[in-house]
Amino acid sequence: MAERIIELRDISKSYGQVYALGGVNLSVDRGEVVGLIGDNGAGKSTLIKILSGVVKPTSGEILVRGKPVTGWSPARSRDAGIETVFQDRALAVQQTIVRNIFMGRELTGWLGWLKVNKEIAEASRLMREIGFTSKVFTPQSIVGQLSGGERQGVAIARAIYKKAELIVLDEPTTALSLTETAKVFHFVRQVRARGRSILFIGHKHPPRLRYRRSLRGAGPRQGRAQRRPQRGQIGRGPDQFHGRRRPPQRIAGVARRGRCGEGGTMSKTMEPDLQSPLGGTHNEAAGKEWRHPSDNWLRGFILDNRAALGTLAVFIVMMAVFMIANPIVFTTWYLYSSVLTTLPVALFVVVPLVFVVTCGEIDLSFPATMGFASWVFALVVQAGYDPFLGIAAAMVTGMLLGFLVGSLVVYGGLSSLIATLGMNFLLRGLIQIINEGRSTALTGLADSWAYKIFSSQVYGIPVQIFWAIAFVVLSALLYNRHRFGAQVKVVGDNPDSAQQMGIDVKRVRVKVFVFVGIGAAIAGTFSVMINFTWWPTAGDGYLLPVLASVFVGGTPTWGGIGTVVGGAIGAVTVSFIQTGVVAAGLSGFYVQFFNGLIIILSLLGHKWNQARYR
Numbered sequence: 144m145a146e147r148i149i150e151l152r153d154i155s156k157s158y159g160q161v162y163a164l165g166g167v168n169l170s171v172d173r174g175e176v177v178g179l180i181g182d183n184g185a186g187k188s189t190l191i192k193i194l195s196g197v198v199k200p201t202s203g204e205i206l207v208r209g210k211p212v213t214g215w216s217p218a219r220s221r222d223a224g225i226e227t228v229f230q231d232r233a234l235a236v237q238q239t240i241v242r243n244i245f246m247g248r249e250l251t252g253w254l255g256w257l258k259v260n261k262e263i264a265e266a267s268r269l270m271r272e273i274g275f276t277s278k279v280f281t282p283q284s285i286v287g288q289l290s291g292g293e294r295q296g297v298a299i300a301r302a303i304y305k306k307a308e309l310i311v312l313d314e315p316t317t318a319l320s321l322t323e324t325a326k327v328f329h330f331v332r333q334v335r336a337r338g339r340s341i342l343f344i345g346h347k348h349p350p351r352l353r354y355r356r357s358l359r360g361a362g363p364r365q366g367r368a369q370r371r372p373q374r375g376q377i378g379r380g381p382d383q384f385h386g387r388r389r390p391p392q393r394i395a396g397v398a399r400r401g402r403c404g405e406g407g408t409m410s411k412t413m414e415p416d417l418q419s420p421l422g423g424t425h426n427e428a429a430g431k432e433w434r435h436p437s438d439n440w441l442r443g444f445i446l447d448n449r450a451a452l453g454t455l456a457v458f459i460v461m462m463a464v465f466m467i468a469n470p471i472v473f474t475t476w477y478l479y480s481s482v483l484t485t486l487p488v489a490l491f492v493v494v495p496l497v498f499v500v501t502c503g504e505i506d507l508s509f510p511a512t513m514g515f516a517s518w519v520f521a522l523v524v525q526a527g528y529d530p531f532l533g534i535a536a537a538m539v540t541g542m543l544l545g546f547l548v549g550s551l552v553v554y555g556g557l558s559s560l561i562a563t564l565g566m567n568f569l570l571r572g573l574i575q576i577i578n579e580g581r582s583t584a585l586t587g588l589a590d591s592w593a594y595k596i597f598s599s600q601v602y603g604i605p606v607q608i609f610w611a612i613a614f615v616v617l618s619a620l621l622y623n624r625h626r627f628g629a630q631v632k633v634v635g636d637n638p639d640s641a642q643q644m645g646i647d648v649k650r651v652r653v654k655v656f657v658f659v660g661i662g663a664a665i666a667g668t669f670s671v672m673i674n675f676t677w678w679p680t681a682g683d684g685y686l687l688p689v690l691a692s693v694f695v696g697g698t699p700t701w702g703g704i705g706t707v708v709g710g711a712i713g714a715v716t717v718s719f720i721q722t723g724v725v726a727a728g729l730s731g732f733y734v735q736f737f738n739g740l741i742i743i744l745s746l747l748g749h750k751w752n753q754a755r756y757r
Contacts, residue, residue, distance in 0.1 A: 145172040147209060148309050148340055149194070149225065154203035156189055163189040167203070171309055176331060176341045187344050191313055194342075195227045196220035224308030228298040228315065233643050235636035236287035236294075237703040241266045243286055244301045246633055247644030255626040269300040274333040291319045292326030299330050303339070310334060311342045450697030451709035453748050457695070458716045461741065465723035472726040480603060482718050484673060487611030488666045489685060489714045493692045494618045495662035497710045498628075498655045500693055503635040503702030506656060508548050508563040509663040509689070511570035513682030516541040516660075517667030518574060521583045521677035530593035537664045544570070545660020549653035567686075574679050583677040598672040607669055614665075619707040631655060636703030691738065692717045695745040701755065716741065 150170040156163045164186045171177050181187050192198035196217040205212050207223045234243050244266050250258040266282035275296050280289065286297060295315050302310045312331075316324045331341050445452060466473045492509050499506045516537040523533035548566050552559045588594050599606050622628040633641045634651045642648050663682070671677050696713030698705035720741060721734045 145174060147172050148207070149223065150206040150209075151190075151194070152204040152206065154190070154193060154200045154205075156186075156193065156198065157201050164193075164200075171340050171342055173308070173340055174335055174338050176335050176343060178343045178345065180345050182346055185346075187346070188313075191227060191311060191344060194220070194225065194311060221305070224306060225311065226302035226305050226307035226309075227311040227313065228295070228302055229313050229643070233637070233640040234286050234294055234298060235633045235640055235703065237285065237636045238632060239283045239285060240270070240280065240289075240297055241282045242629060242633065243297055244269060244282075244304055245629075246301065246641065247630075247646045248305065249626045249629055251626050256620075257624050257626060257629065259624065265304070266300070269304055270296075272303065272333065272337065273300050273330045275300070275330075290323055290326075292323030295319075295323075295327045296330045299334060303334065307339065309340045309342060311344065313344045314346070315343070316345070448706070448708070450706045450749060451712060454696050454706075454709045454712045454716065454745065457741065457745050457748065458712055458719075461716060461723065462719065465719070465727055468723075468727035473723075476603065478722060478726065480605065482722060483608045484605045486715065486718045487605075487607040488670050488673075489689055489692060489718060490611040490615060490711055491662045491666035491669065492659070492685060492689050493696070493710045493714045494615055494707055495655070495659040496689060496693050497696070497698050497705045497707050498618075498622065498631055498658055500698050500700065501622075501635045501702060501705035502631050502652055502655045503638070504552065504559040504652060504655065506548065506559065506563045506659045507686065508544075508566040508570065509659055510682035510686050511567045511574070512541055512544045512548075512660055512663035513667035513670070513685065514574055514679065515544060515570050515667075516664035517671045517677055517681050518578075518583075518679075520668050521585060521671055524585050524588060525583055530588060530591045534593065534668055537668045538661055541660035541662075541664025541667075542657055543660070545657040545663075546653065548660070549656030552656065553649045553652045571683070578679050580679055582679065585671065585675050585677065588672060588675050594672055598669065607673070610669075614662075615707065615711045622705075622707045627651075627654065632703055632705075688717050688738075689714070691742050695742055697745075697749050699749070699755070713745075716745075 148171050151167055154167040154169075155165050167186075167190060169177075169179070169190070179187060179190070189198060193200050193215075196215050196219055199215065205215050212219060212223075235246065238246075241262050245262055250262050250265070252258055263282045270282065273296055275293070280293070286294060289297065295312075299310060299312075312327075315327050319327065331343070334341060462473070472478055492513070496506060496509070519540045520530075520533040520537040523536050524530050548563055551557055551562050551566070555562070597607060597610060622631070630641065630646050630651050633644075633646065634648050638648050641651075666685075667681055670681055692714040693710050694700070694713070695716055696706060696709035696711065698710060717738070720737050724733050724737050
């Protein structure tokens, strides 16, 4: 006799005088596909929530592998090997298949750095295990490129990775065509063949999968689930219908003539029949060797970095125009030295803002955070303490201000646009009230080791640009190769999905604001060391250029995706605009015009270059 994974005995659930469920008896054995059917309002969703531990039953008993369980909860449900694939599949459509499979359970090594190659290998194994045989898609393909049935397969693969013994599929074939439904059933068969169980939830009998248990009654007084075997259903495989096997060619023909894919589209390489729903194309049948486009390293690099490369192309064209307009000025090192002196200040803020925008938020308080943190630095140095202590004090101040802003937005439930703008005015006003517009000169800073390390010159090159480059490289690795960056993208893409997969969405959002606070503190400190003076307006002039750099760099406004390197190139582009316009012989009145022109052209280019999946 097969092992019984889960059993519900006489489960009831009421909300006051409303009875959602009454006397439900349900069991699922190992390697079994069990169907649960009922109309809308019959209690299916309530039963799923009880099974997953989200809702506690009013009465009844839950047994796991024959043993009664008390204190049933989502954690206990997962420990029992039960995973639920919800109707919306809870996927982050702008992320890769790998990132969706390992969402919330990333394979990491030292200090949270991702084991990317191991994740890709494991994702490939899981895709093969459930029968995901299409060569068009690799583990690094974007989920938004998949059809509805294929997305359901990704959700099932994720459940298998979590060592699920029982996978609950909530309305998995809703809004899917016959072709996509065939793919889902193929995944179900593959999962069952490997000893795992499926609880298939639906509101009608699908054409190729019959149920041996049904849920009847749609009103609060009925809502009773019970075992009710139907003639010709018990013992039938999922590809049998009313005791008769359908001819494969008939199903294939319907699939080819019917509606294809979700929303009327279907993956071109997947036109399955009954026997092989994920079968290959005629070219594969002919034995021709096929290679994925990303197998070529150059093409893969271009595809992965097209936003940053697009920004780089805009910068090269702009510099070529400036060079033609005034070759004498643009072949002089002094011009580039002056830009490289102030550019790091912008870079230290642009890069953290990429994280914030990717997370689906915005932070307009960073100029005041720059001014406040640099003020703390100036006070410490003016009091006679070592500048290194002042740098540490400024960074702590930036972290605290970032945490305060993030807490207001996340835990206070405020709009990030309005809340951060308000904090910018509040902090700036506080600085002005206390200092009454007075600046602080730090003439002795030039003789300190801190200045020599962070703001001097080496062979005519400003040292701060090297620190800025190191910051950009580290942040890019954090964004692309660390658990924090992976979770930031998922939260910005689909926060509900991230929450379901165990990611603390609120904590991730607060962290990105703290990161902006740290970057703003570093930027403010560098600006003081460059000028040897702290001004109450420090940071004010960076609001619009920094925001422009983020969006010119290729980070879209809708969240979920972004590019740190692109943001850095965007900052370089914006920094050279003013210098280039003046050097070209135009008056300063043209600077804002060209700022707007470059921004609009860049956004148009990114819109054409980047696909939007939500």
